[in-house]
Amino acid sequence: NAGVTQTPKFRILKIGQSMTLQCTQDMNHNYMYWYRQDPGMGLKLIYYSVGAGITDKGEVPNGYNVSRSTTEDFPLRLELAAPSQTSVYFCASTGEGYNEQFFGPGTRLTVL
């Protein structure tokens, strides 16, 4: 199993550009999450999904959108990039019978 994979690893965007951060898991987990990590702030939940077709906002959803058309994929969309979205983004998943979440390697995004 590859676990949770994320692409790209790094990206530089200009203000106002859009992009999609990809997240895929091969563990057949129902629950998937997007976090952002800023220095000294820990991880903040952006969006989450409890299954295909079901998504909901987390603590810091503004400026982001998600979709969940399959169990495996949970892409995060930035429509109009702003400098405040410069961060490291982590995708995670978990399933029934687990309590811990499994994390991807992260995407480092810089908006200039």
Add this chain to the structure above:
Amino acid sequence: AQSVAQPEDQVNVAEGNPLTVKCTYSVSGNPYLFWYVQYPNRGLQFLLKYITGDNLVKGSYGFEAEFNKSQTSFHLKKPSALVSDSALYFCAVRDPPYSGAGSYQLTFGKGTKLSVIP
């Protein structure tokens, strides 16, 4: 609402000495508690968890954590620190299964940077 506090931004310890990274929590009902470690430029790796049972939980890489309900704490410990233990450590708490949220969300502390000095 659940919350986690890690009162120390940084902990320095000499190699071979015992280490403790502190965590306190606030949650309604019985807590599900976790420790994760993050090495530079990497994702978070699961270390250990407390769900129920023994208050002393053993995890990966020789780490253990002690759950103390009366003090609402879940401190991470290791008897003898290694230089390779230097990393960022996160404590987290999860929705209790009976909370009705059904989302298994984790709430993280801000993290504690552990530096083990040779």
